[in-house]
Amino acid sequence: MGEVITVTSGKGGVGKSTLSANLAVGLAQTGKKVVAVDFDIGLRNLDMILGLENRIVYDVVDVMEGRCNLSQALINDKRAKNLYFLPASQTSDKNVLDREKVAKLLEELKKEFDIILLDSPAGIESGFEHSIFMADRAIIVSTPDVSAVRDADRVIGIIDAKSEKAKMGEEVQKHVVINRIKQEMVDKGNMLSVEDVLSILALPLIGIVPEDETIITSTNEGEPVYYKEKSPASQAYKNIARRVLGEEVPFMDITEKKGFLKRIFG
Numbered sequence: 100m101g102e103v104i105t106v107t108s109g110k111g112g113v114g115k116s117t118l119s120a121n122l123a124v125g126l127a128q129t130g131k132k133v134v135a136v137d138f139d140i141g142l143r144n145l146d147m148i149l150g151l152e153n154r155i156v157y158d159v160v161d162v163m164e165g166r167c168n169l170s171q172a173l174i175n176d177k178r179a180k181n182l183y184f185l186p187a188s189q190t191s192d193k194n195v196l197d198r199e200k201v202a203k204l205l206e207e208l209k210k211e212f213d214i215i216l217l218d219s220p221a222g223i224e225s226g227f228e229h230s231i232f233m234a235d236r237a238i239i240v241s242t243p244d245v246s247a248v249r250d251a252d253r254v255i256g257i258i259d260a261k262s263e264k265a266k267m268g269e270e271v272q273k274h275v276v277i278n279r280i281k282q283e284m285v286d287k288g289n290m291l292s293v294e295d296v297l298s299i300l301a302l303p304l305i306g307i308v309p310e311d312e313t314i315i316t317s318t319n320e321g322e323p324v325y326y327k328e329k330s331p332a333s334q335a336y337k338n339i340a341r342r343v344l345g346e347e348v349p350f351m352d353i354t355e356k357k358g359f360l361k362r363i364f365g
Contacts, residue, residue, distance in 0.1 A: 107219035109250020119218035125340025127182035137187035150321030274305035306339035
């Protein structure tokens, strides 16, 4: 049976969907059969990051409402042949999701895939709750600012209270990804440090992703930054995928390399 991993955050704009897309590619590259499911009903963008928006015919709501079967809605990725994508509906409302239908869908996916990666909507609305209630693991994405970390902390509490595992007295395994960190701002005291974020959230770290302009160009090109060999973010996502599978991988040194004169004169 496959494992359900939910990628979530307390607020929008922290890079959750970008992580979901690149993590899905990275896990598929290891030979795992992966499906990335966009649960952000009405606001989908995982399709654009993966470059699959033009291939969408049916979506996850169509499957749950019986307008098509699962194989009709699944889209095989262009480059990672072990990766499949199930898009969110662009026209429906988040309230269209039904817990029993979501559970049935995920059980069906678990029979076919090794990893079911759910891109959760940001915030704590019903769509978020549907994406976490059957999670085996959760990856909480936050940028290193006070509002994002505060909202992430609230999300952690909801996962611990409302997931199926919580109802059975078990715990969803949770990890943190700190996204878009700039060491220069940390050094000036204008951004929380990795240690600050971890002290607030009290969860193990699974990834640090530095600020990287390549992500913007990759999204515009419809190609995950994972494939950009020289991108620091690409290397960060590759490391996260390996850690998700249980490997011990050292964390990247995110300190900015100083030029020759700066090294001499400080």
